[in-house]
Amino acid sequence: MPTRNSSDVIIVGAGVVGAACAHYAAQAGLTVTVVDRGSVAGGTTGAGEGNLLVSDKEPGPELELALLSITLWRELADLLPPRIEYEPKGGLVVAADEPGMRALRDFATRQHKAGITSEEIPGEGLHDLEPHLAPGMAGGFHYPQDAQVMPAHAAAHLLRTGGDRIRLRLGEEVTGLLTGATGEIRGVRTAIGDIHAPYVVNAAGTWGGELARLAGVELPVLPRRGFVLVTEPLPQVVRHKVYAADYVADVASGSAALQTSAVVEGTPAGPVLIGASRERVGFDRTLSTEVLRRLAAGATALFPLLAGVRAIRTYAGFRPYLPDHLPAIGPDPRVPGLLHACGHEGAGIGLAPATGLVIAACLTGGEPPLDIRPFRPERFDPPLL
Incomplete structure (x- = not known):
């Protein structure tokens, strides 16, 4: 020892x-x-937020690392106690219009060649997966390999x-x-x-x-700040990790400027987690009301039901960014x-x-x-x- x-x-x-x-x-x-x-x-x-994702990664070295990790997380879920809240619930990426769907379709085709499983969901089928999702979406892709854990x-x-x-x-x-x-x-x-x-x-x-x-x-290594909004505990309003198509572009961007894209997911304990924002401002933890406003607007655009729900807290963190x-x-x-x-x-x-x-x-x-x-x-x- x-x-x-x-x-x-x-x-x-x-x-x-x-x-x-x-x-x-x-x-x-x-x-x-x-x-x-x-x-x-x-x-x-x-x-x-505890994301275990393959859905947001281009084919290449990071995706290979993610695929191996998804397998290892399944093994760890059997080894570690239930308190880690491992949920193999899958992810749902949605597009508001047909150009967005074409971009998701091209992305999914490239990922499929790298071993990623996904299913195209037409607009009229989205509510079978997420009953509270906003109407009128063009469609999306379901990624069953995505999961979540309490980090x-x-x-x-x-x-x-x-x-x-x-x-x-x-x-x-x-x-x-x-x-x-x-x-x-x-x-x-x-x-x-x-x-x-x-x-x-x-x-x-x-x-x-x-x-x-x-x-x-x-x-x-540079810090890239992000905020998360946390709602009051709710029944199962959001079943998957759900995010808008522009989230993938934000993840891949190297911009230091503020970027926000709608990311919404439930937790076993009930609260809904709302992201995502990215900006390089050093280690400044100052609360940004503009970021919170954008996060709330993005979340309610995806799930109108959330407009009547209280956000009970918010927190900030710093992602370790390499160029x-x-x-x-x-x-x-x-x-x-x-x-x-x-x-x-x-x-x-x-x-x-x-x-x-x-x-x-x-x-x-x-x-x-x-x-x-x-x-x-x-x-x-x-x-x-």
Whole structure:
């Protein structure tokens, strides 16, 4: 088991990605110390909606990671307690007009070639899936592989699966990395003391760039702010994750400006979660009434019934954004012993299991379950002349 000051690997970050890395590393027989300056799921994970999506991803490396994660989440749902609220309820993407439907149809065709299951739903069939959806929609696509989970509970229970192989050190900020004579990782330094290990995993989310700089390398992680509106508890008004077609374009956009698109989903506890907004404003948590107005307008356009429902709270979070919209996963060749598992933007909860499995394979000398070259951390370095 890990001691107070040493283990086989140190994972910096107790969000769902760090928790998944710890889970799979412990499964592989390693002892793990998870360090976080806050609490379990105290950052981006705790502000997430719990989306496990394939419906919003273009064919490519991220979609491959998502497909593997969907399979792993099903396995984890059998292992973890019901409190994680895993729901394989599927997603429904809707279009208001025929041009929007053509775009969804083209997107679904490309996804189908990559192994994604979807079904075109004509406008008159949408109410069979969502009885309270606004009338007059042109149609949509149903994605049965989409699911949802309660992210904070999922992170907490992933950390418990390792038993005494996983030690938590919460409320400790990493202030430096310990290195050997040739620059190899030897552990981390915190305000409380040094922790020793031959490997450090950067699962620090939106602060992943800061941790990388402590190691003397650049990883251009930036925070991308988003708000979520939460309604009073309701009967099952929204059965699937439902979102408007423009959400896919917003996810793929690199714009720093405010973007909003309607995303609505119910929860087992009753409240309806309403998103989504994206903007790069640093770590500014100031409440934006303009964002909330747009979110409410988008949600009621999809579900008019929500116009008479109270929003009881709102919260903000920061997605860890990298310029090419792909996370950094795997060993950093610039610093022996340093690995990265960050930069997943808004998909970290969905992509966490596959990320953790990849990191565990890298730590133990195994073969990663997919090609990790697109996620290499050093890809942002300027080319050598």
